[in-house]
Structures are given as structure tokens and as C-alpha cells.
Ligand SMILES: *[C@@H]1O[C@H](CO)[C@@H](O)[C@H](O)[C@H]1NC(C)=O
Ligand SMILES: *[C@@H]1O[C@H](CO)[C@@H](O)[C@H](O)[C@H]1NC(C)=O
Ligand SMILES: *[C@@H]1O[C@H](CO)[C@@H](O)[C@H](O)[C@H]1NC(C)=O
Ligand SMILES: *[C@@H]1O[C@H](CO)[C@@H](O)[C@H](O)[C@H]1NC(C)=O
Ligand SMILES: *[C@@H]1O[C@H](CO)[C@@H](O)[C@H](O)[C@H]1NC(C)=O
């Protein structure tokens with residue numbers, strides 16, 4: 049049943065000769081300019097073969113949001129009644145009509161039917177075509193693009209591609225077309241900021257500050273949390289003293305992208321200092337698409353993110369609760385968010401055209417050292433809470449690509465998964481300091497704010513960063529982080545504002561109108577972050593030394609550990625996990641359950657960014673967790 053179906057020649061020919069529907073061609077996807085640092089150098093050769101993939105739209109997608117709210121809104125009678133993976137796969141399968149319309153269009157355009165294949169489960173149609181054929185089909189021109197005038201090349205079409213109107217409404221995305229190579233890896237083409245490890249080509253970045261020689265009483269004491277953040281400090285800050293009881297039912301996952309890996313021996317030193325009962329503990333490894341810890345890297349920057357995420361997630365949930373590490377992608381670093389999602393949900397692999405070779409790892413990988421197995425489709429365990437401290441710049445991806453991925457986060461929410469993403473460390477700019485020009489180009493000197501994805505997807509929970517001010521007591525309110533990083537926040541240019549946050553965001557914009565012209569940020573779209581947690585001065589053991597690490601990269605796993613505690617308590621009394629939390633946390637049922645942050649800003653793009661104020665704000669969201677209050681609110685829900 050899962051083998052590709054070859055389309056019947058006879059039927060297709062008769063349909064083609066009967067005359068296909070005629071409708072005007074319309075632009076299906078548009079990108080006004082190539083991403084920063086990519087330039088077209090020449091037309092693509094006419095005979096180059098392209099694996100054209102046409103992703104089909106799914107009709108029930110219109111209902112996705114209402115399905116999700118039905119199980120996530122605290123006032124819904126179905127709150128907490130999450131779906132099974134089978135229900136999700138069945139509900140969103142593309143219609144037979146979509147398959148037929150697209151197939152007929154390809155045949156009528158003169159493609160030999162032997163070249164056209166329907167993917168398994170009917171989510172996409174693939175045709176191997178020449179550049180000339182693709183250009184005719186899509187009324188576009190293909191070019192070879194070069195990165196930074198360097199060796200890295202990419203084939204993409206220019207500005208837009210077109211399909212007949214009656215086809216467009218059944219198609220979600222066609223590749224390869226406008227999409228650019230931007231895998232989740234650590235290299236920063238701008239390379240502007242020394243001593244900072246950047247993740248996700250300018251994503252969650254942290255800063256390492258001088259190794260700490262002797263932590264002495266600071267390991268457990270609470271007097272220096274303003275300069276040395278520890279497990280004890282986080283517990284005290286958020287009143288998170290919780291002994292888990294349903295650990296056999298509960299689950300929490302951390303996602304890392306190879307070659308970023310943790311160093312096992314560092315964990316014993318970390319636990320030895322900060323959580324002695326956990327010495328010897330390691331995360332449970334789930335390897336996806338060749339994910340391995342054996343990367344043969346020596347540069348410290350590859351170890352910061354995983355060591356930080358896992359030392360704190362494991363230390364905070366404590367000895368009894370296992371933490372799953374999803375190690376994604378081969379050592380070459382081709383794994384992407386989509387590779388992770390494929391492994392969690394097999395139906396996503398083919399959903400709307402499947403992955404995009406321009407952004408995602410395609411396996412088996414032909415390059416030497418690349419993973420030779422097939423792309424993993426399903427099979428990885430679904431965690432109840434999952435934290436990712438990697439991100440991308442919204443303008444680098446295309447809207448269709450982001451919408452497809454965002455829909456998958458909604459599906460995870462439907463299945464009861466809480467998806468947390470770090471909001472980024474560049475304030476209202478990108479992690480590498482880029483902003484947006486009027487025509488949507490990334491540029492460090494440009495005026496428009498640049499949001500990060502997936503934080504702008506309304507179906508994830510985006511986590512910003514706070515700090516204990518230097519010298520301040522733990523009882524004093526935290527501030528938006530301004531040491532080494534600024535809490536990522538702002539407004540999407542792609543996703544509309546979801547209903548659940550409209551009241552909170554409008555209140556902010558009315559009471560504290562930001563002093564910016566309307567073209568600087570898009571006040572009608574999805575605003576982030578949703579919540580925040582401390583992201584300053586984390587003591588992390590890396591390569592045998594203790595460093596201070598900063599970033600929303602730290603905030604996200606800390607928040608995940610705290611939310612996992614809530615799940616534990618709910619599971620212990622026979623309730624389900626909290627799943628997609630946004631509709632609940634913005635509702636009146638959760639008023640006052642977060643510590644509101646009202647001091648600080650998130651500068652960027654030559655401005656002060658936004659300011660933290662009473663209530664929700666685009667710097668620290670609703671605030672930091674108050675565990676006992678959150679626990680009570682969630683235990684009160686069915
Ligand atoms: C279609 O392709 C098949 C296999 O390559 C070939 O045998 C056949 O002649 C082609 N048909 C047309 C109409 O080009
Ligand atoms: C604890 O941290 C503070 C602030 O960094 C430092 O001044 C102090 O010396 C530390 N205490 C010990 C015992 O190391
Ligand atoms: C605590 O950290 C220090 C500094 O990295 C290290 O020398 C020491 O061995 C650690 N203690 C334990 C018990 O692991
Ligand atoms: C690890 O790197 C070293 C130095 O670059 C190299 O000699 C060695 O072959 C590598 N080992 C593996 C397993 O790739
Ligand atoms: C994997 O990454 C390498 C290095 O960036 C690249 O050469 C190769 O084409 C990538 N493979 C795939 C399948 O994208």
C-alpha cells in the first residue's frame with residue numbers, strides 16, 4: 049500500500065485529449081529578491097534534470113486551528129482530549145480531486161506520463177523534468193546562484209513561479225523553485241561577533257564568558273544568582289521544588305542538530321557540582337537520520353548548546369525523570385526541523401510535498417560521510433514536552449515552507465505535545481544582527497525588524513530570556529535579558545495574529561504604543577514570545593571547565609523542565625498532558641500565573657526594540673513561570 053503508484057498511461061491520455069480545464073496562470077509563490085549574500089550568476093543549463101515535487105493541499109487544513117483549539121482551549125468541553133497519530137494522518141490526507149487536477153495539468157503540458165509519480169500516501173506528485181520543461185510548466189526562469197561569490201552554488205528560479213488558477217488551489221508548494229539552502233547549522237556567513245557560538249545560521253546564539261575557577265558555595269547558594277545561574281537558583285526563582293511521581297508515564301525531549309553534540313564526561317562534572325545524585329546519568333538517545341554523538345569535532349562551539357540544554361533539562365527534572373535526546377542529522381549537518389518532524393510523525397514525510405531538498409536533509413545523502421540510510425518517517429517516540437534552541441530567520445524561508453511546518457506543530461499540539469522554541473537572541477534583529485530592507489532583503493543596516501521562525505508560528509510556544517540583575521536578590525523582579533544577548537521578540541511578517549493572543553497584544557499596543565512607523569513591524573500579525581525564563585549566566589560544564597552561558601537557548605529547556613513537572617502532576621491524577629498551552633496561558637484562567645516582567649527592552653535594528661511592560665509584551669511574553677500557580681491552574685482543568 050505504501051509503494052509509489054505509477055499513474056496509468058491510458059487513462060491519463062484520454063483525459064488529456066478530452067481537453068483540460070483552461071484557467072489563467074497565477075503566481076503561486078513569490079519572493080521579491082534572493083536572500084542576503086546569494087546572487088544569480090547565470091541561467092541554469094536547459095538540460096539539467098530537476099526532481100520536481102508538487103505538494104498537494106489538504107482540504108481539512110482549514111479546520112486545523114479549530115480542531116486544535118477544541119482540545120487546547122480551557123473553556124472547550126473537549127479540553128485535553130488529544131488525538132491519536134492515526135486520526136491526524138487520516139483527517140489531513142489530500143483529496144483524490146487534488147491528485148487528479150495536478151496530474152491532468154502535467155499531462156496536458158506534454159509531460160510523458162512515465163515520468164510522473166504519485167508519492168506514497170498521496171501527499172505529493174513527483175516528475176523528473178528538464179530545466180526547460182520546468183520553465184515552461186511554471187512560467188519562470190531558473191538560475192544558478194552563488195553564495196558570497198564563493199563555491200557554494202544553488203539552483204533556484206527567480207522571483208516567482210506560476211501555475212493555472214484551477215491547479216493553484218490544490219497545490220501547496222512546488223520544489224525546487226524559490227527556496228534557498230539554509231540548513232540548520234552553525235556557520236555564520238557574517239561572522240561578525242567573535243566568541244559567540246551561533247546556531248542555525250544565526251539562530252540561538254550563546255556567549256561563553258571566562259571559565260569559572262572555583263564555584264565554592266555558589267553551587268547551591270542563592271546569593272549570587274545575579275552572576276551565576278545554577279539549578280538551585282532556577283528552582284528558587286520559579287518555586288520549582290517538585291518531586292515527580294508519574295515518571296514512567298511522563299516524557300520530555302530535547303532536540304539537537306548534529307554536529308552539535310553533548311560531551312558525556314562533562315555531565316559527571318556538572319552533576320558532581322550541582323546535582324550529585326545524577327552523576328552517571330545520560331539522556332536517552334534517539335538517533336534520527338544518522339544522528340550520532342561521534343562527530344570527531346574539537347571546536348568548543350559544537351558542544352555549548354547540547355551541554356547547556358541537557359545539563360539543565362536533566363538537572364531540573366531530577367534523577368527520576370528520563371530526558372530524551374533527539375539527535376538529528378548526520379555529521380555533515382544536513383538535518384533540519386523537518387527531518388525531526390518526519391521522524392515524530394510519519395504522515396508529515398509526504399504531507400504537502402514532503403521536505404525541500406533546499407532546506408532539509410534528503411537521505412540517503414550521497415556526499416562522503418553522509419548518512420546512507422533512508423529518511424526516517426515516523427517511529428521516534430512523541431514526547432509530551434519538547435524544547436528546541438535552534439531557529440531560523442523568517443525571511444530566509446518561503447511562506448509556503450513555513451506554513452507547512454507550522455501546520456505540523458499544530459498537529460503535534462493536537463496529539464498532546466507542548467512544543468517550545470527559543471525566541472532568538474538578537475532582540476528585534478536576527479541573531480547575526482540582520483534587519484530587513486523595504487523590499488525584504490536581510491541587511492545589518494536596514495530599518496525593519498526581523499522575526500525568527502519557528503517562534504512566529506502561532507502553534508509553538510516561544511520562550512524569551514530574562515535575567516536577575518547583577519547584585520539583585522532573588523526576591524526582586526527579573527528584567528528582560530540585556531547581558532550579552534537580547535530577548536528575541538516582535539511580530540511575524542507571514543503568520544496572522546491568532547485569536548488567543550489578540551486581547552493581550554492589542555492591550556500592549558494601545559497602552560504602550562511603540563514609537564515606530566507602521567512599516568517597521570507588522571502589528572496585525574503573530575506576536576512573540578509567549579513566555580520567558582532566565583537566560584543569563586548559566587553555569588555549564590563544557591570540555592571540563594565551567595562557563596557562563598547566555599541566551600534564550602537556556603530559557604527554553606528550563607521552561608520545558610518546569611512544564612514537564614506540571615505534566616507529571618496531571619498524569620499522576622489520571623489527566624492528560626497539557627499539550628498546546630497558548631490558548632490556556634493567555635486566557636483569564638491563567639491570569640497572574642506568570643511572574644510579569646516589566647523592566648527592560650530588546651534592542652536591535654538601531655532602536656531600543658520593544659519594552660517590557662505590565663501584562664504581555666513582545667520582549668518577555670506573559671512572564672516567567674510561577675510553578676505552584678501554574679500547577680494549580682492546570683490541575684483545575686479537566
Ligand atoms: C514515454 O516514455 C517512455 C519510457 O521512457 C517511452 O517508451 C515512450 O515512448 C514515451 N512516450 C512519449 C509519447 O514520448
Ligand atoms: C560566588 O560568585 C561570586 C560572584 O561571581 C564571586 O564573587 C564569589 O567569589 C563566588 N564565591 C565562591 C566561594 O567562589
Ligand atoms: C566541580 O567543578 C570543578 C570545576 O570545573 C571541578 O574541578 C570539580 O571536579 C567538580 N566537582 C565535582 C564533584 O565533580
Ligand atoms: C578525526 O579527525 C582526525 C583529525 O582531523 C582524523 O585524522 C581522523 O581520521 C578523524 N576520525 C574519524 C573517525 O573521522
Ligand atoms: C549535505 O551537506 C553537504 C555539505 O554542506 C552538501 O554538500 C550536501 O549536498 C548535503 N546533502 C544533501 C542531501 O543535501
Ligand SMILES: *[C@@H]1O[C@H](CO)[C@@H](O)[C@H](O)[C@H]1NC(C)=O
Nearest residue numbers: 541542543544545570572573
Ligand atoms: C503583515 O502580516 C499579515 C499577516 O498577518 C500579512 O498578510 C501582511 O502581508 C504583512 N505585511 C507585511 C508588510 O509584511
Ligand SMILES: *[C@@H]1O[C@H](CO)[C@@H](O)[C@H](O)[C@H]1NC(C)=O
Nearest residue numbers: 517525527528529530647648
Ligand atoms: C531595570 O533593569 C536595569 C538593568 O537592565 C536595572 O539597572 C534597573 O535597576 C532596573 N529597574 C528596576 C526598577 O528594577
